[in-house]
Amino acid sequence: MTTELSFRIDAMDDQSRRGPWLNLLRDVFAIDLSAYSALDIWHPGYRAFSYWAGDVIAANVSIRPLPLLMDGQIVPAAQLHAVATRPQWRRRGLFADLMTRVLAYADGRFDRLLLFTAQCDLYRPFGFRHLPQHSFVGFLDAAPDSAAAADCRCLDLADADDRALILALHAARTPVSRDLGLVDNGDIFIANAIARPDWQLRYSPGAHALVVLAEGSGRKRLIDVVAPAWPDAATIAAALDLSATDGEIEILFPPDRLPGDFRALPYTPEDDDHLMIRGPLANEGAAIMLPLTALS
Numbered sequence: 001m002t003t004e005l006s007f008r009i010d011a012m013d014d015q016s017r018r019g020p021w022l023n024l025l026r027d028v029f030a031i032d033l034s035a036y037s038a039l040d041i042w043h044p045g046y047r048a049f050s051y052w053a054g055d056v057i058a059a060n061v062s063i064r065p066l067p068l069l070m071d072g073q074i075v076p077a078a079q080l081h082a083v084a085t086r087p088q089w090r091r092r093g094l095f096a097d098l099m100t101r102v103l104a105y106a107d108g109r110f111d112r113l114l115l116f117t118a119q120c121d122l123y124r125p126f127g128f129r130h131l132p133q134h135s136f137v138g139f140l141d142a143a144p145d146s147a148a149a150a151d152c153r154c155l156d157l158a159d160a161d162d163r164a165l166i167l168a169l170h171a172a173r174t175p176v177s178r179d180l181g182l183v184d185n186g187d188i189f190i191a192n193a194i195a196r197p198d199w200q201l202r203y204s205p206g207a208h209a210l211v212v213l214a215e216g217s218g219r220k221r222l223i224d225v226v227a228p229a230w231p232d233a234a235t236i237a238a239a240l241d242l243s244a245t246d247g248e249i250e251i252l253f254p255p256d257r258l259p260g261d262f263r264a265l266p267y268t269p270e271d272d273d274h275l276m277i278r279g280p281l282a283n284e285g286a287a288i289m290l291p292l293t294a295l296s
């Protein structure tokens, strides 16, 4: 191992530690997470494993808890992300070394690990496998309800009360699917929502439910539903502003909680972000999708 580098594990809930880490992501991925960082909602279990050259991070692999409902049971799971080595430090084994350390840390803490990547081959030697995802297209079986639609309002990420509401909804959320669903991902949800101004965050006060949607290729796209109690289909149709003349919708999670007639189609990630998993999954090969609000 290169002697001039020092290894560290950092929690990120202390804002003063994040600067070099934000710089690494800016320099390697051209991602600016400063607006998210300023909100100070980092998960306390987040850990950045890194090699430092002075006050600069040369290489990093991060792990964040991301519990999942899988096959009807909540399992301790975590997500690997922010995998980066600065160009001048590449091909020295830093990534491989950090992966080995992160996997040793995860052993006994998390039953499943997942990540999104455009480079699946990088992770196969570490026991990860690609999980092809599917979207679901069809008709939602719900009568349009114009009064419920008028009741919905759009949440504003710049508003502290709305952010607190989003976090509270996530802390108590019912997973979108019994097959594969997120349990408490408020931090990463907000990071994603900041980066996706095309997402609409519609909140139904009556149902105490947040419905995330976007306009897809000619169809309305249902991206996520975040609510302590799963809302009825009429509420979701109202949040989607569906009318009797609307055609099929596209759902980006397994629709086992939604009434309707849906077919699974292979899903091609917009940014080539393929889902990989490490650890067992019952019903492997079934049509699944993790909500895009977990992307990282």
Ligand SMILES: CC(C)(COP(=O)(O)OP(=O)(O)OC[C@H]1O[C@@H](n2cnc3c(N)ncnc32)[C@H](O)[C@@H]1OP(=O)(O)O)[C@@H](O)C(=O)NCCC(=O)NCCS
Binding pocket: 028, 059, 083, 084, 085, 086, 089, 090, 091, 092, 093, 094, 095, 096, 097, 116, 117, 118, 119, 122
């Ligand atoms: C991918 C990346 C993290 C690798 O970092 P690194 O510290 O150079 O990796 P290592 O030296 O530990 O390499 C370990 C193994 O990974 C593989 N590997 C490394 N870089 C690779 C690349 N660009 N393409 C394919 N395989 C690669 C090789 O098998 C290598 O083994 P080798 O010694 O036989 O070459 C680094 O190139 C990087 O930051 N790239 C830009 C960001 C990125 O792509 N992140 C990961 C995807 S989300």
